[in-house]
Amino acid sequence: METKIKQFWEYFEKESFFILEGFKYGIVPKEKFELLDYLLTNIHPKLQLLINRPPNGEIQLVFLTKGRLSLKVIITEILKRAPENEYWVFKMGLPPWNGTLEEFCSHYQFLGPDIYIYDIYFDIYKIHSNGKVNLHIHVEKNKPLPKYFINDSMRIFLLYYLGDRLFFKKIVYLKIVQKKYRHINFIPIYELKTLLEFSRVT
Incomplete structure (x- = not known):
């Protein structure tokens, strides 16, 4: 698993700027994001991620837990190995919206x-x-x-x-x-x- 997590983050670091720039203009580079998603499912087939931009202005890469403890354990290991990045925030789970x-x-x-x-x-x-x-x-x-x-x-x-x-x-x-x-x-x-x-x- 450690090797697969490393591959995931290496690819993310390589492509994160291009994904971010596209997202800012409302266009997520489909092929790059699909490969990122593929590398994530190599770690575990039930893992899934999305990009979120809440009102506070953060650009978040969110790893969905789906309410499953087994996925939370794996995501914890993934986040432990996350690179430092001033543009992205890495999150476990997508919380409910608390506004109107x-x-x-x-x-x-x-x-x-x-x-x-x-x-x-x-x-x-x-x-x-x-x-x-x-x-x-x-x-x-x-x-x-x-x-x-x-x-x-x-x-x-x-x-x-x-x-x-x-x-x-x-x-x-x-x-x-x-x-x-x-x-x-x-x-x-x-x-x-x-x-x-x-x-x-x-």
Whole structure:
């Protein structure tokens, strides 16, 4: 494992400036980041990372724990061998967003810079035996968007909004609902974190 961790950080040090510059302009060099991700999965196949830029201005390379102790142990070893870098912050796990929904949508703009989100609603339409859930999601916004695009964007939205532990432990499937049907018991999205925190997480 030590050799694989060393390979990961050597490649990161070689390409980190180019990845950072691309990210600042909204373009992550896909091939470079995919190779970085490949080197990480060589360490352990369940490891996953993302780049996060929270409101404090940090550029974070985040290693997702997915709420699993086994991954936390491996990530601890990876972070012990992290190089010193004045531009990047290396983090274990993505915490839940602790601000308002409006602040969140304004900062991350997952649906695009010209899309204003008025509100987001959810409904749990299936609870699995392990406590995981399937969700209906309805997004009230100023412009129409294709359902597939909203679906992909809302998975990223929920990962950043709920944090990686709740997202991977609790969410199985999202179903985008374009119209707010009366027979679906929609609840504002800001209540989802509380509901999942107090439900059974396996």
